[in-house]
Amino acid sequence: DPQLNANYTFDNYIEGDCNRLARSAGYAVAAKPGGTSFNPLMIYGGVGLGKTHLAQAIGNEIKRNLPDKLVIYVSCEKFCQQFVDSLKNNTINDFVNFYQAMDVIIMDDVHNFAGKEKTQDIFFHIFNHLHQSGKQVILSSDKAPKDLAGLEERLLSRFKWGLSADLQIPDLETRIAILRKKMYADGIELPNEVVEYVAHNIDNNVRELEGAMVSLLAQSTLNKKDIDLNLAKQMLKNFIKNTSKEISMEYIQKLVCEYFEVPIDMVKSPTRKREIVQARQISMYLSKSHTKSSLKTIGAFFGGRDHSTVIYACQTVEDLIDTDKNFKGYVHDIQKKLKMT
Ligand code: ADP
Numbered sequence: 001d002p003q004l005n006a007n008y009t010f011d012n013y014i015e016g017d018c019n020r021l022a023r024s025a026g027y028a029v030a031a032k033p034g035g036t037s038f039n040p041l042m043i044y045g046g047v048g049l050g051k052t053h054l055a056q057a058i059g060n061e062i063k064r065n066l067p068d069k070l071v072i073y074v075s076c077e078k079f080c081q082q083f084v085d086s087l088k089n090n091t092i093n094d095f096v097n098f099y100q101a102m103d104v105i106i107m108d109d110v111h112n113f114a115g116k117e118k119t120q121d122i123f124f125h126i127f128n129h130l131h132q133s134g135k136q137v138i139l140s141s142d143k144a145p146k147d148l149a150g151l152e153e154r155l156l157s158r159f160k161w162g163l164s165a166d167l168q169i170p171d172l173e174t175r176i177a178i179l180r181k182k183m184y185a186d187g188i189e190l191p192n193e194v195v196e197y198v199a200h201n202i203d204n205n206v207r208e209l210e211g212a213m214v215s216l217l218a219q220s221t222l223n224k225k226d227i228d229l230n231l232a233k234q235m236l237k238n239f240i241k242n243t244s245k246e247i248s249m250e251y252i253q254k255l256v257c258e259y260f261e262v263p264i265d266m267v268k269s270p271t272r273k274r275e276i277v278q279a280r281q282i283s284m285y286l287s288k289s290h291t292k293s294s295l296k297t298i299g300a301f302f303g304g305r306d307h308s309t310v311i312y313a314c315q316t317v318e319d320l321i322d323t324d325k326n327f328k329g330y331v332h333d334i335q336k337k338l339k340m341t
Pocket residue numbers: 012013014015019045046047048049050051052053054178206207210
């Protein structure tokens with residue numbers, strides 16, 4: 001199938017909390033297309049988070065398990081274009097018959113149906129035909145069905161029939177794993193600290209993450225230089241929006257909470273749970289040493305506390321750094337990450 005890209009497989013689709021449900025639902029569908037309750041399977045999420053990769057992986061996996069199945073992958077945009085062409089050429093029946101003959105249809109980026117009523121009507125009929133015959137429909141979209149604008153209600157209601165699973169931004173460890181996998185596939189080696197630096201600083205989308213690595217390699221080839229951390233920092237300046245920015249309390253809060261695996265909002269809450277108190281105190285301590293914020297501002301930021309609470313937190317952290325080796329290590333680790341910005 002020319003529409004399926006063999007490079008997108010489950011094998012090279014790294015699993016993480018960010019994609020667990022979507023990935024496993026996709027896997028189930030690939031084993032039994034049309035035979036699960038995930039019909040349609042709707043994968044949604046922002047740009048560059050892996051919708052196309054996962055949708056293609058499902059298609060490839062189906063062809064691997066069940067080579068006789070007719071699988072079509074089509075972007076919504078292309079489908080719309082084909083429809084317009086078929087109107088023009090009087091081949092609308094061929095167009096509809098082609099899609100209705102499929103065992104599996106994978107349609108990418110269905111948010112692009114917005115405003116295209118006639119194409120939506122045609123797809124509505126194709127969808128019903130396939131669904132009623134126990135065929136599998138897989139969709140991707142940049143928003144959850146309930147948030148899709150410009151789509152007809154009856155089509156949207158179909159989209160909600162099966163399972164909608166979202167893709168989130170991968171966490172740091174998953175981002176590192178994605179980079180490692182990509183490096184391995186391309187036969188590239190980079191120092192660990194460079195990989196970690198890139199994964200750390202590019203935290204909004206996987207496409208950019210990979211793009212940063214590609215640009216790094218390109219520049220290193222051009223300059224005939226091996227990449228070390230300093231060079232990576234220099235080279236990635238354009239990619240990383242934070243480099244010139246000052247460290248913010250938000251960022252400290254995010255790093256500390258990620259490090260201790262505590263929910264980010266909790267440090268601002270009144271809770272006295274030990275690990276939360278610890279995360280809060282370290283956040284305050286780092287805010288005092290790494291930002292220009294006043295004690296009063298820091299207290300207010302971390303849950304409306306007063307400046308004496310901040311003084312006490314800083315004192316506590318300093319004492320613990322002196323007396324508790326593990327604790328010292330935690331603070332050190334987080335500081336190291338902070339300085340990577
Ligand atoms: P979207 O369609 O959501 O815009 P893509 O599927 O095009 O995103 O993904 C962008 C890039 O990121 C692709 O190169 C893809 O292979 C890669 N990617 C995304 N998520 C993962 C993942 N979990 N594991 C490995 N690569 C991923």
